[in-house]
Amino acid sequence: MGEILTNAPAEPAGAVTYATADGLLGSVWLLVAIPLVSAAILLLLGRRADRWGHWLGVGAIGVSFVLGLASFFQLRGLENKSVELSLWDFISVGGFQVDFGLLFDPLAAVFVLLITGVGFLIHLYAVEYMAHDAGRRRFFGYFNLFVAAMLLLVLGNNYVMLYVGWEGVGLASYLLISFWYDRPSAATAGKKAFLMNRVGDAGLAIAIFIMFATLGTTQYDEVFNGVGAIGATTVLVLGLLLLLGATGKSGQFPLQAWLPDAMEGPTPVSALIHAATMVTAGVYLIARSNPIFSANTTLQLVVVSVGALTLLIGCIIGAAKDDIKRVLAWSTVSQIGYMFLGVGLGGGAYALAIIHLLAHGFFKANMFLGAGSVMHGMKDQVDIRRFGALSKHMKITWLTFMMGWLAIIGIPPLSGYFSKEPIIVAAFEREDWTAWLFGGAALLGAGLTAFYMTRLFVLTFHGPARWTEDIEHPHESPKLMTVPLILLAIGSIGAGYLLSTSVPDWLTATAGLGGEEAAHHPVLSHAVITILSILVTVLGAGLAWFLFRNGTATAPQPAGVLVTAARRNLYTDAVNEAVFEKPGIFLTRALVFLDNRGIDGLVNGLAAGVGGGSGRLRRLQTGFVRSYATSILTGALLVVAAFLAVQAGWLA
Numbered sequence: 001m002g003e004i005l006t007n008a009p010a011e012p013a014g015a016v017t018y019a020t021a022d023g024l025l026g027s028v029w030l031l032v033a034i035p036l037v038s039a040a041i042l043l044l045l046g047r048r049a050d051r052w053g054h055w056l057g058v059g060a061i062g063v064s065f066v067l068g069l070a071s072f073f074q075l076r077g078l079e080n081k082s083v084e085l086s087l088w089d090f091i092s093v094g095g096f097q098v099d100f101g102l103l104f105d106p107l108a109a110v111f112v113l114l115i116t117g118v119g120f121l122i123h124l125y126a127v128e129y130m131a132h133d134a135g136r137r138r139f140f141g142y143f144n145l146f147v148a149a150m151l152l153l154v155l156g157n158n159y160v161m162l163y164v165g166w167e168g169v170g171l172a173s174y175l176l177i178s179f180w181y182d183r184p185s186a187a188t189a190g191k192k193a194f195l196m197n198r199v200g201d202a203g204l205a206i207a208i209f210i211m212f213a214t215l216g217t218t219q220y221d222e223v224f225n226g227v228g229a230i231g232a233t234t235v236l237v238l239g240l241l242l243l244l245g246a247t248g249k250s251g252q253f254p255l256q257a258w259l260p261d262a263m264e265g266p267t268p269v270s271a272l273i274h275a276a277t278m279v280t281a282g283v284y285l286i287a288r289s290n291p292i293f294s295a296n297t298t299l300q301l302v303v304v305s306v307g308a309l310t311l312l313i314g315c316i317i318g319a320a321k322d323d324i325k326r327v328l329a330w331s332t333v334s335q336i337g338y339m340f341l342g343v344g345l346g347g348g349a350y351a352l353a354i355i356h357l358l359a360h361g362f363f364k365a366n367m368f369l370g371a372g373s374v375m376h377g378m379k380d381q382v383d384i385r386r387f388g389a390l391s392k393h394m395k396i397t398w399l400t401f402m403m404g405w406l407a408i409i410g411i412p413p414l415s416g417y418f419s420k421e422p423i424i425v426a427a428f429e430r431e432d433w434t435a436w437l438f439g440g441a442a443l444l445g446a447g448l449t450a451f452y453m454t455r456l457f458v459l460t461f462h463g464p465a466r467w468t469e470d471i472e473h474p475h476e477s478p479k480l481m482t483v484p485l486i487l488l489a490i491g492s493i494g495a496g497y498l499l500s501t502s503v504p505d506w507l508t509a510t511a512g513l514g515g516e517e518a519a520h521h522p523v524l525s526h527a528v529i530t531i532l533s534i535l536v537t538v539l540g541a542g543l544a545w546f547l548f549r550n551g552t553a554t555a556p557q558p559a560g561v562l563v564t565a566a567r568r569n570l571y572t573d574a575v576n577e578a579v580f581e582k583p584g585i586f587l588t589r590a591l592v593f594l595d596n597r598g599i600d601g602l603v604n605g606l607a608a609g610v611g612g613g614s615g616r617l618r619r620l621q622t623g624f625v626r627s628y629a630t631s632i633l634t635g636a637l638l639v640v641a642a643f644l645a646v647q648a649g650w651l652a
Contacts, residue, residue: 024071025083028104031068031112032155035060036148042141050137054130057140058123061147065116072109081106081509084157091160098218103157107510110354110503111154111284114361118276119147121484125369126268128480129376139179139266146172150277154284159208159218162285166204166249169278170197176273177265189264196258200248204285207241210234224291232296239292239299242285243306250282250336253310257572260317260329267372270325274332275365283336283357286343287350290513294346301434303344308427308441311337313570315448319455320559320566323382324371327456328364331408334445335360335420341442342423349426350513351504356419358499362491363407363415369488370401373481374460377474378467384456385554389465393474396482398461400489405457407492409450410537415496420446422500425529435523446533450540455548463551 038060042053049056075081082105090100104112123143130136149168156162178190211218214234215226227235246252251259259279263270273279286293286303293299314334321327335356342353375382377394391398407414410421424446428439467474476482507513524532565571 024067024074025104026085027067028071028083028085028102028155029087031064031071031116032102032148032151034064034067035144035151039141039144039148042137042144047137053137054127054140057144058120058127060144061116061120061123064147064151065113065120068109068112068116071104072113075104075106075109086157095216096212098158098160101157101161102155103220104155105510106506107284107287107354107513108154110358110506111280112151114280114358115147115150115154115276118361118365118488119272121487122268122271122276122365122369125271125372125481125484126266128478129268129372130266133266135179139176142172142175142179143268143272146176146272146277150281153281158220159211159223162288163204163208166201166245166281169249169281170194170201173197173262173273173278176269177262179265179269183264186264189258189261192261193258196255197248200245200255203241203244203248207238207245210238210241220288227291227295235292235296236299239289239296240302242289242292243299243303246282246285246340247306248282249285250279250340251333252282252306252336252340253313254572256310256313256333257569257576259333260326260569263323263325263329267325267368267375270329271365271368271372274329274368275361279332279336280357280361283339283343283353286340287354287513290343290346290350293343300344300346304341304427304434304438305344307337307340307342307344308438309337310334310340311445312441312448313337313572315445315452316562317566317569319448319452320563322385324374324384324387324456324460325368325382327384327452328367328371331449331453332364334449335364335408338420338423338442338445341427341438345423345426345430348504349423351507352419352422352426354507354513355496355499355503356423358503359407359415359419359492359496362488362495363404366404366485366488366492367401367408369481369485370397370404373397373477373485374401376477376481378471381468381471383554384459385552386466386468387460388463388467388551389461390474391461394461394476396476396485400482400485401457401461403489403492405453407496409453409541410446410533412534413497414493415491415499418496418500421530421533424533425526428524428529439523439529443529443532443536447536447540450537451544454541454544458545458548459552463549466551466554 038056042049042057045053075083082103084101084103086099086101088100089097091098123140126139126143130139133139146169149165149172151165153162153165153169156165174190174194177193178187180186181190208218211223214230215223217223217226244255248255259274262273265273293303311334314330314332314337318327318330318334321330339353339357339360342349342356345352371382373394374387374390374397377390377397378387381387403414407416410416412418424439424442427442428435430438477485559567568574
């Protein structure tokens with residue numbers, strides 16, 4: 001299919017050696033091709049695939065995971081852990097040359113395992129969850145398309161390939177969020193996600209244009225080696241445009257409003273988007289582009305600021321929501337904020353962000369699928385104020401959800417402690433006063449996360465039953481749903497420690513990632529920060545348990561300014577409507593008026609004038625010869641009379 005290029009990314013671009021494509025590494029293109037072909041079969045065969053299509057979808061992702069795992073182990077055996085596979089010329093126009101090529105290196109490998117591994121469990125869960133939906137085969141077609149696009153995004157060896165996968169993910173997310181298109185809320189949510197992501201995608205597209213205009217290439221290694229040759233302003237603009245694209249896909253400020261509305265799709269979609277695919281794309285983009293972001297301290301400061309602000313926004317809004325899936329959605333916004341904080345800090349913190357991303361994939365998928373299990377047993381209800389006492393009736397869901405809850409709030413020794421706490425420490429290790437600002441934000445976010453996630457857990461599973469009258473006896477979900485929950489719960493327990501001890505060294509083979517941070521003088525010692533982090537976590541969780549252990553009111557209650565603002569998403573939707581939507585509507589109506597009364601009015605008026613004149617002239621055409629003869633005689637007499645008048649001097 002092509003040739004493999006093996007190279008160490010830290011070396012100059014010219015230091016590339018060619019090797020024969022052998023073993024599984026020569027077939028990494030199958031990682032993308034298998035789910036893509038499966039999606040095509042499911043969508044083209046139509047109803048003929050209804051009986052078995054869902055199993056084809058599950059099997060395709062399972063095969064991709066096995067292939068990815070085997071390729072990962074083969075990559076470990078290479079001295080230079082970077083394999084580039086060039087398949088064919090994708091674009092060749094003048095000086096613009098783009099290969100359709102794939103890059104399988106340590107960064108891509110960990111994303112492949114996350115996407116296919118967690119994605120497989122979500123697919124398996126969806127078989128039972130979507131069992132009674134008439135469109136299950138179509139759903140799995142979209143699901144496979146989603147995974148194929150995400151794999152292309154992380155495996156592409158240049159920014160154009162990344163962009164193709166980027167847009168494929170956007171398309172698949174639109175199809176899945178609005179899967180139940182007969183529901184107005186789902187159709188609206190799909191359009192909102194699609195349009196808000198177009199804003200970020202425009203930034204990424206312009207960044208790619210700038211790369212070609214200034215460096216003449218979009219290949220990763222060539223772009224990164226050329227960063228030092230372009231001006232600081234160009235690097236800043238390029239990075240800001242890449243960041244705009246990242247905020248769109250990852251639901252970060254100011255493009256975060258679409259992410260919670262994506263909950264209108266089926267719950268497996270929420271799990272796949274929030275845990276293994278779409279929202280991780282922005283973090284991947286910044287991590288992959290680390291030589292660009294590391295070249296400009298102002299750019300890094302912007303990334304850190306976006307992460308710190310967004311993690312607090314997610315915490316504050318999440319604490320005021322009552323929809324179980326929307327609470328989890330805002331927690332995703334917040335946790336991705338921690339990842340942006342990590343990649344913005346640079347150096348060894350890049351690896352910390354990737355560790356948290358991988359650990360988050362386990363415990364967030366665990367909790368989203370747990371929420372789906374709760375909905376399955378509660379007739380699709382989502383209001384946590386109407387739950388309670390479910391620990392007695394859904395023990396597997398309760399225990400597995402508990403592992404995700406303890407992991408996300410960072411209780412040792414679960415995974416969140418080993419992935420999030422080091423980012424908080426790294427924030428406090430900045431060399432200026434911003435250490436207090438960003439470290440304090442990360443620490444405050446830890447306390448708020450413990451509060452609102454404990455509120456969610458307690459109101460859902462503990463306290464008195466507050467069920468509606470149509471709920472008689474909640475039941476545990478079938479095994480096809482609980483087995484993935486158990487496996488993800490195991491990952492929620494141990495993934496953080498395992499990743500923290502292996503990923504940093506593994507990522508050192510990707511330029512700029514992993515390794516040790518330069519020696520700093522932190523404003524607080526590591527031990528003090530750790531103690532403070534655990535203390536605020538315990539205080540936040542304890543406060544929520546005390547306030548909500550006996551349930552809460554099942555009707556909206558009067559609230560203060562902050563709670564009211566949080567319930568209204570801190571007015572971010574209102575700002576978007578006032579700044580973008582309403583002016584756009586006004587402009588559209590003005591253009592419609594101009595078109596109707598101006599352009600169309602001119603054209604229609606001219607047509608009416610010609611038509612009216614023609615109608616009047618048509619009256620002269622009677623069809624009677626005597627009328628025409630009389631007209632000719634009258635005209636002749638008028639001509640003769642005029643001639644005689646001129647000769648007589650009357651008209652001189």
